[in-house]
Amino acid sequence: MSGVNAFRGPWTIAVYTWREGLRKKTLIGFLILSLLVIFGSNFMGSFLNQSTVGSEELDVNLKLVKDICVSTISIFGVLITIFISAAAVPNETENKVIYSILSKPISRLQYLLGKFIGIQFIVIINLALMGLLFFMALWFQQGTLPTLLLWSILLTYFEFLIVSAFTFAISCAATSSVLPTIGGFFIYLTGNLTEYLNDVKIRSGESEEFLDVIIGQTASVLSSILPNLQNFSLKQDILNLQLNDPPSDMQFTRLLIYGVTYAVSGFIIAVWVFRRREL
Amino acid sequence: MSVVIKAEGLSKIYESAMGGQDVHALTDLNLEVQSGEILAYLGPNGSGKTTTIKMLLGLIFPTSGSIEILGSKNPTSPAIKKEIGYLPEGAYYPDFLKGEEILKYYGQLYGLSGKDLKMRIDKVIDQVGMQHARKRLLRGYSKGMRQRIGLAQALISDPKILILDEPTTGLDPIARKEIRDIILNLREEGKTLMISSHELLEVELISDRISILFEGVQQTMGTITELLNERELSIEIKAVSDDVLKALAEKGLKAEDQVGERINLRANPSLTTYDAMEICKASNVTIIGVAPRRETLEELFVRVVGGALEAKRS
Structure with a gap:
């Protein structure tokens, strides 16, 4: 296979996946809802206690807007990521489209690469639209460019990339999108609780009870395997810092490498699972 | 090839x-x-x-x-x-x-x-x-x-x-x-x-x-x-009495179906076209048409799959 063809196939599949994904009613619904919440959050301030005055009121309003918007992007973004990553391969298996694709000169690796890149296009576009609206809202309210938000959006994407890769890996073994969807939520939730798992590990080490030791070891294994998704959150910075400040205490490159490493691991698992799968 | x-x-x-x-x-x-x-x-x-x-x-x-x-x-x-x-x-x-x-x-x-x-x-x-x-x-x-x-x-x-x-x-x-x-x-x-x-x-x-x-x-x-090699002969005749049909059947020409005044006979594979026509002639039967009949694929399919099913059951 020539080098050009090796990339053209995945690229063709990626573009098609992206075009198809943008027509999914669930995703469009989530996106519209999130945009409405972000847009509506700008008017929430008028419902607050009117006794607060001046800059204090403005500060409370702004914090509220920021809190709602960051949470909305996080919640709706991960919903879109999980649903699209969980469904891309099982849907094509179910409606037999995969048969006509894999009977062409396309390897399973190329197929998965194309699907995964297509999913990332969708995630990025959704995140960019939500981020853009949030960015505009803050810019109009504050009058300064909220550059911190751009860092936050970028890191949020890497968080979604990890969730997407592992959800995608599960979907490559599944016959429907239900199991990978549940798996995706599990990864997202436990990935955000990794620090608590460390706590559990430390506390259980203080006891010598059999059950505590087992729980401690399980927590230890999980915390060392699962990605710590909290690393990618700039929520506290966005809420408390000036929005044109640089992120505090941020080892940006390390985080990107961390995110990409986990995403590549997820994709390798997907390829390994799918290579001998009977379709 | x-x-x-x-x-x-x-x-x-x-x-x-x-x-x-x-x-x-x-x-x-x-x-x-x-x-x-x-x-x-x-x-x-x-x-x-x-x-x-x-x-x-x-x-x-x-x-x-x-x-x-x-x-x-x-x-x-x-x-x-x-x-x-x-x-x-x-x-x-x-x-x-x-x-x-x-x-x-x-x-x-x-x-x-x-x-x-x-x-x-x-x-x-x-x-x-x-x-x-x-x-x-x-x-x-x-x-x-x-x-x-x-x-x-x-x-x-x-x-x-x-x-x-x-x-x-x-x-x-x-x-x-x-x-x-x-x-x-x-x-x-x-x-x-x-x-x-x-x-x-x-x-x-x-x-x-x-x-x-x-x-x-x-x-x-x-x-x-x-x-589909089992060739048979299909003969269309004018309606005749049951006795004549019985006599024809004994000689290898079995009635398949009747539509109005026409009856279809199926000839035993061992009979040639000449034999079949001679039998009809001897029985004073009016022949309307004679056509070779080949087993259809559907019949072959049913025979083959039916046979396999029978063999499995026994």
């Missing part, structure tokens, strides 16, 4: 995950498809037809046995896949694309682009008679039109081999005829076709050879003329 698809001792066993019985989807299949022929691959539901096709395409993996396509032992290599067009049974094609966009997508997967791709799209759209609907969204297509676009995507790379899984199932008689004509044209162009189907009448009209499977085991394989 060279062999383009060859399967030797091909078996597929689906192992039970929970300690139940393994499923033998295909057992020791030996199959050869010759260049330029239409091979009909027949069998009841669950007999292993789609399993065989999926193994040929590398969608599932054989438990044992070997596959050779166009002389290559690696049928999933890109060079071999380029020479195979596949129409899956009941495949879905996205509604939001136009007919020619679907073909563009599949053409790109073959590495086609630019003028070559455009030329191939024009050609296959013409071949399947979809020129009028090429710019329409698939959601406005009838079932027959979708099937024709499916056929077009299988043809987009101008493959040497076409594997069609149930190409006419669920289509109305006109659409079936259209697909049949396309298939015959493809044979004229020198393509090799392997067709899995339940539509025995269609298959009988177009295939050169047939293979019948039952429960994963090949029951018979050969040319239509080899397999």
